[in-house]
Amino acid sequence: KPNLDNLQADIWPGLLKFYQIFYFFNIDEVPKFRPQLKILADTVITSASGAQAMRDEILVSKSAQAADIATRPQVVPMAGVNIAFSKVGMEKLGKEGLKDEAFNHGQFKSMTQGEGVGQDQEDNWLETFKNGVDGVLLICGTKDKVEARLKHLEEENLGSSCGVKVAEVLRGEDLKSRPGHEHFGFKDGISQPLLKGLDDAQAKLPNKRHILTDPGTIITGKDEPSWATDGSYMAFRMLKQFVPEFRSFVETEAPGLNYTPAQLRARLVGRWESGAPVQVFPNVDNPKEAEKNDFDYTEDLEDKNCPFAAHIRKTKPRGDLGDRTGYDIMRRGIPYGKEFVSGEEKMPEDRGLLFVCYQSSLAKGFQFITKNWINNKRFPPRATSVDVTPGIDPIMGSSRMNNMSIVDGKGARKSINFDSFVQSKGGEYFFMPSLPLLREMATV
Ligand code: N7H
Numbered sequence: 001k002p003n004l005d006n007l008q009a010d011i012w013p014g015l016l017k018f019y020q021i022f023y024f025f026n027i028d029e030v031p032k033f034r035p036q037l038k039i040l041a042d043t044v045i046t047s048a049s050g051a052q053a054m055r056d057e058i059l060v061s062k063s064a065q066a067a068d069i070a071t072r073p074q075v076v077p078m079a080g081v082n083i084a085f086s087k088v089g090m091e092k093l094g095k096e097g098l099k100d101e102a103f104n105h106g107q108f109k110s111m112t113q114g115e116g117v118g119q120d121q122e123d124n125w126l127e128t129f130k131n132g133v134d135g136v137l138l139i140c141g142t143k144d145k146v147e148a149r150l151k152h153l154e155e156e157n158l159g160s161s162c163g164v165k166v167a168e169v170l171r172g173e174d175l176k177s178r179p180g181h182e183h184f185g186f187k188d189g190i191s192q193p194l195l196k197g198l199d200d201a202q203a204k205l206p207n208k209r210h211i212l213t214d215p216g217t218i219i220t221g222k223d224e225p226s227w228a229t230d231g232s233y234m235a236f237r238m239l240k241q242f243v244p245e246f247r248s249f250v251e252t253e254a255p256g257l258n259y260t261p262a263q264l265r266a267r268l269v270g271r272w273e274s275g276a277p278v279q280v281f282p283n284v285d286n287p288k289e290a291e292k293n294d295f296d297y298t299e300d301l302e303d304k305n306c307p308f309a310a311h312i313r314k315t316k317p318r319g320d321l322g323d324r325t326g327y328d329i330m331r332r333g334i335p336y337g338k339e340f341v342s343g344e345e346k347m348p349e350d351r352g353l354l355f356v357c358y359q360s361s362l363a364k365g366f367q368f369i370t371k372n373w374i375n376n377k378r379f380p381p382r383a384t385s386v387d388v389t390p391g392i393d394p395i396m397g398s399s400r401m402n403n404m405s406i407v408d409g410k411g412a413r414k415s416i417n418f419d420s421f422v423q424s425k426g427g428e429y430f431f432m433p434s435l436p437l438l439r440e441m442a443t444v
Contacts, residue, residue, distance in 0.1 A: 032163030129426030258409030
């Protein structure tokens with residue numbers, strides 16, 4: 001069980017994010033930065049236990065984060081801060097020896113240079129991420145407080161007199177008209193691994209999955225040097241979403257598949273826009289069951305309700321793999337850019353997801369899911385027993401000219417083709433150290 005005073009909060013239980021700033025930086029002068037890092041570790045960084053206390057105080061209404069905008073005034077203004085470092089950043093601060101190969105190669109190499117994980121187009125990457133960054137500060141909470149916190153940090157602990165130089169600042173915000181949803185229109189953040197010893201009470205609640213995940217899947221422990229205990233690898237990805245393109249694709253394809261556009265959309269993701277799982281509610285959305293997560297695919301061998309390639313079946317195959325855990329990620333992203341308005345022309349807006357996930361091994365987390373599941377047309381393997389090739393995840397599949405298998409509204413098996421609706425603008429792999437490790441890095 002991790003020490004909650006040592007663990008940074010975004011890993012678990014998660015920093016609350018109505019608004020978030022990602023402050024990417026490079027360390028120019030280590031001796032000047034070290035004392036600032038000490039101050040950050042001692043007085044600024046939010047620990048898991050600190051966040052738990054904040055949550056109790058802040059969320060007057062249990063459902064405030066997901067609830068309608070009208071309930072927002074119940075949220076007390078707040079800001080939480082976490083910090084993570086790339087391989088180069090860790091080394092500058094004297095910590096070598098983390099074992100994760102993808103982390104050590106960096107994301108640019110892993111995702112663009114043919115190591116088989118993804119097919120990111122180098123041209124679409126922000127220069128900042130091509131060049132690499134040493135670290136990132138995550139500042140999360142309510143807008144005014146988060147902006148004020150950044151201003152304060154820039155005056156006190158960041159900047160040239162503190163040995164750091166800003167590389168890129170990205171801002172994400174919960175969608176105003178549909179809080180808790182992402183740009184394609186779907187409720188996000190419903191299904192997360194529940195950690196043994198930490199989430200046991202949650203796992204007993206109605207609608208939750210009762211399966212508990214070993215915390216070692218998300219939080220680093222025995223497979224890394226002892227100084228890395230109570231940390232986690234963080235994969236950050238800036239993922240641009242082509243929303244008008246996604247919507248018009250669905251409108252065009254739905255009639256030929258004997259579905260309404262809403263039914264087809266639900267089958268591409270595996271949940272309706274409300275969040276209700278299409279596996280359990282195949283015909284119409286059921287917003288009352290938006291949070292339902294205690295379902296499985298075992299009884300749906302012919303994938304009539306939920307296509308094998310649907311985003312959530314690809315990324316979390318549940319019973320398709322006999323419910324083996326060990327390949328879980330803790331997702332902590334936030335949308336960026338303006339909300340879609342209907343009637344919008346194609347491509348006017350840069351909008352998408354500032355995707356973040358935590359895991360104790362990128363090889364078993366982000367990289368594994370991307371390579372072996374999302375972009376593997378034969379996954380999940382159970383499909384082969386009914387002679388079906390599932391195809392590529394329609395939400396995250398990275399290549400051009402993807403296709404997936406889908407049973408249409410009249411029960412006929414069909415195949416649909418699509419270019420990806422999400423484009424990577426780059427990112428980086430980071431390590432998020434425990435608070436004691438931050439203090440060690442701050443002192444030599
Ligand atoms: Fe995904 N989307 O809007 O379609 N995702 N995702 N994701 N995703 C999920 O269950 C989305 C991405 C996972 O436990 C939901 O909380 C979009 C990457 C996993 O059943 C929706 C993007 C990776 C789950 C979306 C994106 C994953 C999941 C349903 C990028 C990993 C949990 C809400 C722009 C490599 C599955 C929910 C489970 C759920 C969407 C990216 C993985 C709506 C738009 C890169 C593991």
